[in-house]
Amino acid sequence: MSKRHEHRSRSRLSDVAERAGVSAVTVSRAIRHPEMVTPKLRKRIDKAIHELAYVPNRAASMLASSRTRLIGVVVSSLTNGVFADFLRALHDLFLPEGFHVMVLDSRYVPGEEETAIATLLGQHPEAMIVSSIDQTPRARQLLKRSGIPVVQTMELAKSPIDINIGLSHEAAGYAATRYLIELGHRRIGVIGAPRDSRLHNRIAGYERAMREAGLDMTGLAGRSSNPSSVVLGGELMRGLVERCADLEAVFCCNDDLALGALFECHRLGISVPERISLIGFNDLEYAACAYPSLTSVLTPRYEMGRKTAEIVLEIIRGSGKRPPRRRIDIGFKIMERESTRRRDIRPPVRTARNARQSEQV
Amino acid sequence: MSKRHEHRSRSRLSDVAERAGVSAVTVSRAIRHPEMVTPKLRKRIDKAIHELAYVPNRAASMLASSRTRLIGVVVSSLTNGVFADFLRALHDLFLPEGFHVMVLDSRYVPGEEETAIATLLGQHPEAMIVSSIDQTPRARQLLKRSGIPVVQTMELAKSPIDINIGLSHEAAGYAATRYLIELGHRRIGVIGAPRDSRLHNRIAGYERAMREAGLDMTGLAGRSSNPSSVVLGGELMRGLVERCADLEAVFCCNDDLALGALFECHRLGISVPERISLIGFNDLEYAACAYPSLTSVLTPRYEMGRKTAEIVLEIIRGSGKRPPRRRIDIGFKIMERESTRRRDIRPPVRTARNARQSEQV
DNA sequence: TTGAAAGCGCTACCAC
């Protein structure tokens, strides 16, 4: 026995081998390639493994095979439901293939993302997945030098580091706003907590749609540098309503904000959608069953995670060959529900200003 | 050079040693215990490390030292906000100490939890944290045999595997129900999706409170084997209202269900709390700003994660010594808000049955 | 189909 670990409790491959009356290599094979071992032996080995509660030592197999079977993942937030779906997809796809997913979060801070990337890279993952596109220069360099597949997800990048799977948040923000405009709304506000480029881009999309439609935006933006939350949605909504008496619709940059805004409207006695239309973003679970149900922009997060994992697995299995398309737009979809309504259906409570603006179209 | 890795690109400890003109052991020490090496040598070694872009091979050091600096964590769900707070605390406490947190989820399935535990143990974590107490016998065995600190969290166990930090969900369910009873309610329903012992225990607490108060429970339980969700909360609430015309209050076994129930009440035109009082569980972020704001049972999840990490770090640093108390009750707290109200304040719309029951007290 | 031997890159132990 070893000099160092006199009281080792954990059983090794050789312990299993001894108990099953075979050699260690055979046990190793029985675990990794069961089809290469006689059913009879396999059975004996399985029994021994079970009896000894044997768990392979990954450190040893990593060292021997120089395969870590680790996937590094950095998300912006662990608390946000958006990333939960994405992570679930990654787990669903990677675990059955024998890969481990190591997740770190950046809390929406680029510096923390850089640290997380460096930390993860130190574990020598076989691929890195980051849920953003705006890495620091050093983080980009680290990822590029690593030589492993790198996937930037959630949004579309102009110059991807390697692979990029996401959607255009600018286009989605634009579409959400266009949707409100086509419903006949003119006084359209936006509330958001722009902590990352995704939020910035959604707001940029809103602004483009408003500009193109020749609509005035002054006083219609409710922003905060605090993290998005339901509470914040309520606060920003209240601010907007107070500043802008003739508000007709609001693009909420995510569903948490939308939920808060909806509650605040209830509280203030503002009926949705009769007086104000509300559209959210991400289409989280509660959007569909809120009262009124929340119109929202569906972002296919599980799908994005699935696609990401599929591409990574393909590259790893294909010994590094990259797929033809390095940039994949996964799209989005507006889910129309009760919280938005055509303006002409609602009771005509028009201010002079509303009337004037309506004539612009 | 090795026969197997002819094209090795990563430099090793011995490469650095050669370049710095020292032995490999000295390089190893210079990295781990810089104070044990002469400044002069240290400088030369640092230079060599930098020039070779040397990154230690964790697999090798794990194997050699049997120190992985890994913490294995199994939560019931990655999507549930409850575990997000808990995980955040773990990351907050462990990362600065140089530990990595590996998280897997069980989706509330004991079999998947067992798999997750086995998988995690294969990484040789220095501690395991599981967010439940009802492990399968095999999982318990694996954990016990592992010889590392094991913390079962979220709920209190009768016979903990090792350390246990949590709260009594039975007591919390009892307290929530007592709270409603003391508010003067008699026809109190419960909705829940009992997928784990926590939910079972909350319902058991409800039942004990009802029994003790001599209240009838027939037709007042809305259960489902589907996973908890906002949608499900709405469905169960509707079922309850349809079955029980004189419903006065509902204990929702978690806030997602409570949110769904609240929306459903809005939808059905049932005013909360005027006609029905609603109490949730967990006190998630949105509870405080819902309309009406949701009374809920606060479970200190971040605190629980913090305490867990502190104890684990203490044990690891103290070379395995366990703290005096192996079972820590972290408690809970009822957050009184607008969704619950005294029965005698509401307009007297009493059925014969209500009147009769009121006299029981 | 199975097994023996030789490392993977690092650290613990002990000598100097």
Add this chain to the structure above:
DNA sequence: GTGGTAGCGCTTTCAA
């Protein structure tokens, strides 16, 4: 303070 040596537990190679 520094270095030699012997593994850590597994997989790869090659022979049987």
